[in-house]
Amino acid sequence: MSDTNAIDIRGVTKYYGHGDYRVAAVREADLSIRQNEFFTLLGPSGCGKTTLLRMIAGFEFPQEGDLILYGENIAEMPPFKRPINTVFQNYALFPHMSVADNIGFGLKMLGRPKTEIQARVAEMLKLVRMEHLAGRATSQLSGGQQQRVALARALAPAPKVLLLDEPLSALDYKLRKEMQVELKRLQAETGITFIFVTHDQEEALTMSDRIAVMSAGRILQVGAPRDIYDRPADRFVADFIGETNFLKGRIGAIEAGAAKVDLACGVSLTGPLPDGASAGDEVTVMIRPEHSRLTREGGALSGEVASIVYFGTDTYFNLRLSDGSTFTVRQQNRPGEESAIGEGQTLGVMLPDAAIRVLRG
Ligand code: ADP
Numbered sequence: 001m002s003d004t005n006a007i008d009i010r011g012v013t014k015y016y017g018h019g020d021y022r023v024a025a026v027r028e029a030d031l032s033i034r035q036n037e038f039f040t041l042l043g044p045s046g047c048g049k050t051t052l053l054r055m056i057a058g059f060e061f062p063q064e065g066d067l068i069l070y071g072e073n074i075a076e077m078p079p080f081k082r083p084i085n086t087v088f089q090n091y092a093l094f095p096h097m098s099v100a101d102n103i104g105f106g107l108k109m110l111g112r113p114k115t116e117i118q119a120r121v122a123e124m125l126k127l128v129r130m131e132h133l134a135g136r137a138t139s140q141l142s143g144g145q146q147q148r149v150a151l152a153r154a155l156a157p158a159p160k161v162l163l164l165d166e167p168l169s170a171l172d173y174k175l176r177k178e179m180q181v182e183l184k185r186l187q188a189e190t191g192i193t194f195i196f197v198t199h200d201q202e203e204a205l206t207m208s209d210r211i212a213v214m215s216a217g218r219i220l221q222v223g224a225p226r227d228i229y230d231r232p233a234d235r236f237v238a239d240f241i242g243e244t245n246f247l248k249g250r251i252g253a254i255e256a257g258a259a260k261v262d263l264a265c266g267v268s269l270t271g272p273l274p275d276g277a278s279a280g281d282e283v284t285v286m287i288r289p290e291h292s293r294l295t296r297e298g299g300a301l302s303g304e305v306a307s308i309v310y311f312g313t314d315t316y317f318n319l320r321l322s323d324g325s326t327f328t329v330r331q332q333n334r335p336g337e338e339s340a341i342g343e344g345q346t347l348g349v350m351l352p353d354a355a356i357r358v359l360r361g
């Protein structure tokens with residue numbers, strides 16, 4: 001039911017520029033974001049994530065389509081009237097103001113009584129675990145602490161929806177991991193709907209309830225992390241999320257909803273028939289490297305080990321198949337298990353049925 005959604009985006013299109021310089025930053029976007037969801041917009045730089053977020057916030061207006069907030073059309077509603085707040089990548093804190101004054105700033109602008117502001121600021125300081133730094137100027141804080149202040153400030157007026165535009169990209173790896181956990185905790189504790197933007201697929205997979213994958217202004221797929229990873233809708237999504245082997249082929253036969261695909265390397269693999277595909281169509285078989293295993297005897301595929309890359313937790317074995325294409329097998333390393341596999345050996349690849357996905361085109 002749409003009235004239980006926090007936000008419904010219906011047929012939204014946004015152009016920038018005019019004439020030959022016109023760019024469709026977002027095209028015919030349809031998306032529903034549920035209440036209390038940790039929702040992520042994921043896609044490469046320039047795909048339209050920020051533009052979509054800015055339309056939700058009210059800083060930009062779509063030329064076509066509707067934006068519905070809790071069942072109400074907000075197309076004409078100015079940003080400050082929307083129960084929505086944004087955390088920007090650069091935090092945009094007031095450097096000479098104290099942590100507490102930064103957090104209370106929005107409430108002060110709304111003209112709330114002083115005692116209410118003080119109580120709310122104290123609550124927010126506790127929420128982001130910054131009580132001991134309440135009086136410090138934000139210019140005297142580390143990057144992670146500034147990020148917490150920015151979050152507390154955005155959460156202070158109790159928005160219904162919090163927008164976060166690549167908020168972690170300025171932090172180093174370890175701090176980013178810490179803040180990912182922190183953001184999940186804040187979302188769970190406040191129950192506020194979070195719309196999070198990132199170009200980092202791992203960040204999206206680990207943090208989100210659901211993800212929308214975008215490319216060139218379009219939403220290609222919406223789903224839970226597992227759906228997107230295990231059942232990507234198309235080649236772009238399969239390629240952008242995780243690592244994937246792609247093998248070109250043609251559907252040789254269809255039996256009981258399964259497509260038997262004749263691959264260029266001379267082998268046939270069987271997987272679920274993609275919607276609308278028929279015998280004779282050119283298709284691509286996708287197989288995740290970690291879903292395959294090397295074997296000395298048998299196997300659905302076989303190839304020569306061209307290179308071996310040790311990654312600490314795993315090892316990548318890059319095989320050359322008979323048609324010259326490459327297939328990567330990723331195996332977990334176990335203590336005391338020295339691999340006897342060497343370059344130049346010809347080995348088989350074991351593939352469980354569920355590892356094989358067939359994509360159109
Ligand atoms: P993302 O946040 O995914 O990197 P953006 O939403 O910032 O993508 O940009 C989407 C597209 O719109 C890009 O092609 C970008 O160059 C263009 N664009 C963004 N903002 C403007 C603007 N103010 N004027 C003109 N083009 C813009």
Ligand code: MG
Pocket residue numbers: 049050051
């Ligand atoms: Mg952006």
